[in-house]
Amino acid sequence: MNSIEVSHLRRVYRSTIGVIRRSIKEIVAVDDISFDIKEGELFGLLGPNGAGKTTTVKVLATLLIPDAGTVRVRGLDIVKDAQEVRKIIGFIFGGERGLYWRLSAIDNLRYFASLYHVDPDVSKKRIPYLLDLVGLEGRGNERVQGYSRGMKQRLHVARTLLHDPDILFLDEPTIGLDPVGAREFRGVIRNLQSENKTILLTTHYMFEADSLCERIAVIDQGRIVALDTPSALKEHVSDLSVVEVETFGVPEATVNAIRSLRFVDALSVEEQGQRQRLLIQTPLGAEAVPDVMAALDGLRVGRVTVREPTLEDAYVRLVGGKE
Amino acid sequence: MKFRNIFVYWRTILRVAEITLRHQWNDSFILFSILVQPMIIAVLALFMLRGLGGDYAMFVVVGSGLTGLWSSLLFISGNSINGERWQGTLESLVSTPTPFEVIVFGKNLANVIQSLLSMTASYLLASLLFGYTLQLVAPLLFIGSVLLSIFAFISFGLIIAPLFIMYRGIQQWQNAMEFPVYILAGFLFPIAMLPGWTTPISYILPPYWAARALHETSTGGADLEKIMLAWGMMLFFSVIDLLIASRLFKVMLYKARVDATLETE
Numbered sequence: 001m002n003s004i005e006v007s008h009l010r011r012v013y014r015s016t017i018g019v020i021r022r023s024i025k026e027i028v029a030v031d032d033i034s035f036d037i038k039e040g041e042l043f044g045l046l047g048p049n050g051a052g053k054t055t056t057v058k059v060l061a062t063l064l065i066p067d068a069g070t071v072r073v074r075g076l077d078i079v080k081d082a083q084e085v086r087k088i089i090g091f092i093f094g095g096e097r098g099l100y101w102r103l104s105a106i107d108n109l110r111y112f113a114s115l116y117h118v119d120p121d122v123s124k125k126r127i128p129y130l131l132d133l134v135g136l137e138g139r140g141n142e143r144v145q146g147y148s149r150g151m152k153q154r155l156h157v158a159r160t161l162l163h164d165p166d167i168l169f170l171d172e173p174t175i176g177l178d179p180v181g182a183r184e185f186r187g188v189i190r191n192l193q194s195e196n197k198t199i200l201l202t203t204h205y206m207f208e209a210d211s212l213c214e215r216i217a218v219i220d221q222g223r224i225v226a227l228d229t230p231s232a233l234k235e236h237v238s239d240l241s242v243v244e245v246e247t248f249g250v251p252e253a254t255v256n257a258i259r260s261l262r263f264v265d266a267l268s269v270e271e272q273g274q275r276q277r278l279l280i281q282t283p284l285g286a287e288a289v290p291d292v293m294a295a296l297d298g299l300r301v302g303r304v305t306v307r308e309p310t311l312e313d314a315y316v317r318l319v320g321g322k323e
Numbered sequence: 324m325k326f327r328n329i330f331v332y333w334r335t336i337l338r339v340a341e342i343t344l345r346h347q348w349n350d351s352f353i354l355f356s357i358l359v360q361p362m363i364i365a366v367l368a369l370f371m372l373r374g375l376g377g378d379y380a381m382f383v384v385v386g387s388g389l390t391g392l393w394s395s396l397l398f399i400s401g402n403s404i405n406g407e408r409w410q411g412t413l414e415s416l417v418s419t420p421t422p423f424e425v426i427v428f429g430k431n432l433a434n435v436i437q438s439l440l441s442m443t444a445s446y447l448l449a450s451l452l453f454g455y456t457l458q459l460v461a462p463l464l465f466i467g468s469v470l471l472s473i474f475a476f477i478s479f480g481l482i483i484a485p486l487f488i489m490y491r492g493i494q495q496w497q498n499a500m501e502f503p504v505y506i507l508a509g510f511l512f513p514i515a516m517l518p519g520w521t522t523p524i525s526y527i528l529p530p531y532w533a534a535r536a537l538h539e540t541s542t543g544g545a546d547l548e549k550i551m552l553a554w555g556m557m558l559f560f561s562v563i564d565l566l567i568a569s570r571l572f573k574v575m576l577y578k579a580r581v582d583a584t585l586e587t588e
Contacts, residue, residue: 013583014582058414061414061418062418062580063414063417063418063580063585063586064580064581064583065577065580065581083420083422086418086419086420087420089418091418093411093414095411097410097411097412098410098411098412098414098415099410099411099412100342100346100410100412101410102346102349102350103342103345103346107342107345110338110342111338111339111342112415112419114334114335114338114339115335115339115416115419115420115421115426116419116420116421117335117420117421120334159415
């Protein structure tokens, strides 16, 4: 049974430009996407910045009206039945905003418990339980403004779970967390998954999606370019190897020159301070290395490795090596 | 706002009011708006009217309290919606099952209760600093007028709130809306001193009837007929305001979801 059904969803942002000669600028954020999420499934939505992930989540969370298409959450229409949908969903948008910093964590939770009509007797027990669950036990009476980013993120989770929603939308929930905090957070997500909650997760971290999600939709420029299980998505690049080259100060023209080599399927660049890591997807494997090194002639080159592709490589291939 | 929602969600309204007060009392700008600013206005008016007797002092006390009420609704309630937008909580509030107008009602209740402190501060100022002995001509009717005024101001404030949800840049119009209401509602001097063409505008402003009821029961003749007229008009306009607000909230929240104005640009 499907918990979420998205059919031909389209959402456009419009802004007015100019004072005397006014014109309307349109940006298509989501363009005709369709997908279903089964009850109890952890579904991932991956894509580069501006691909339409957050817009999709906001439409599902009843915060935006679609321009076209239908979106149903457990059979309820998110436009006509918004008030009913809100009773069964919870959402987290990544970052520190969305809390009252001048209030304590407990006051924040008491406030939202009331707005979600949680019985006061229930919330009295549930608030300490949730603070314990997200690792904020003993810190509930402190003002949120003194919390670290990770603590605020965890308080978001507690707030989202106050009314025990069956369906959760987590929009880049681990963004900005340190590695330990992010790992703990993934533990919380796994616990939620074990409680049979339906979860839509957007993330930039491929290993996170790979380890948590049962199915993943890759979205690019507002369109879904692939939708499958992580292992099936990796099949997209099973014919390829990845050549990783560490460089120092590689110019854009050289990157483009490598990208245009006939055997290069996709290329992405990871900036690491003074260094760059070129990730070159190619069916040639180690045989591609001499030509790549020739293209880098005169530049300082560090470590060169050839490895099997990962989900991240599948993602890079699907979105055209933009990241 | 549906009238029955006040009764269905009374517990939520009280919680919203409580949390709003706790949150705002940590903000020094708000303390200035509700305590210092009305006291400055009261001092200015008391200096100008000194020597005219206790009745005028009481008129000023009530009037400056009303200015505090209106400023509180206009600035604090309005800004609080923009504040919610900037701190990212507006989306969280709108996405709860509680109708948003119920949340705004609770916020307005907190702000109105808070600004009653303005009136108390002005009262203490007049009696301690200027030595006036302040007496209410009809204390019970005055209390009744205060309660009805709270309801009238909250309802009037509910019409303003949807504009803040819809338009991010409405703050620049707030100043332009503050003093005309002070003057047209007769907070600090009778509207008889204004040109005749402004009188119909005053009549459709609930704060005008609140000012009339409060002035009549504090320093006026306590004429029951005049008081009942003011109470009746306050109730009438409160119901009209709630009906308009109900429609406005529905339209503006829908439009905010279409135009994506629940979040910052």
